[in-house]
Amino acid sequence: GIQVEQSPPDLILQEGANSTLRCNFSDSVNNLQWFHQNPWGQLINLFYIPSGTKQNGRLSATTVATERYSLLYISSSQTTDSGVYFCAVVRGSGSRLTFGEGTQLTVNP
């Protein structure tokens, strides 16, 4: 099956700092999503981004499908950004997501 690797596994920031999270995948994909899992365990949709660039407030994402990676940018981080960020992809037909192991982000005040 497809492999999804996220880096770094852990990231600690001071409030106000910027960060970049990376997702590499081993095969071509039809769908890529970024999720934020908050400290209460809820999975929040951030981006549906099989290719191109999208922005939503302080967050933006870029997927370069031909080079098999996606980046999630967080600018001016806040303590509420803490949690785990997951990348998940769909390969081939259908819609089943395969998840990476996540990046644990801690933003300190």
Place this chain on the structure above:
Amino acid sequence: NAGVTQTPKFQVLKTGQSMTLQCAQDMNHNSMYWYRQDPGMGLRLIYYSASEGTTDKGEVPNGYNVSRLNKREFSLRLESAAPSQTSVYFCASSRTGGKNTEAFFGQGTRLTVV
């Protein structure tokens, strides 16, 4: 708009007991999924249903059964719970194929088997 709703939110079972996790979605999606998340890991697919009346195994199906009751509802059953099934279970739904297959998740069920 509720999205994806799971019940219960928490459950403690004794080894060997059975239970059914319920999931319902109101987005008119054809596809529904059950995932499990173990500590420090990503989500792994247990079973999925691409349409009403069809179900297929995912990555970790052993010890589970599913029922796609209708288009809205997809249940997950543990016939004889084992401590290895202690996990957080997530239900999700999406369109099947096409241009936008964005998946949406329920709030999760935290299951402990003692």
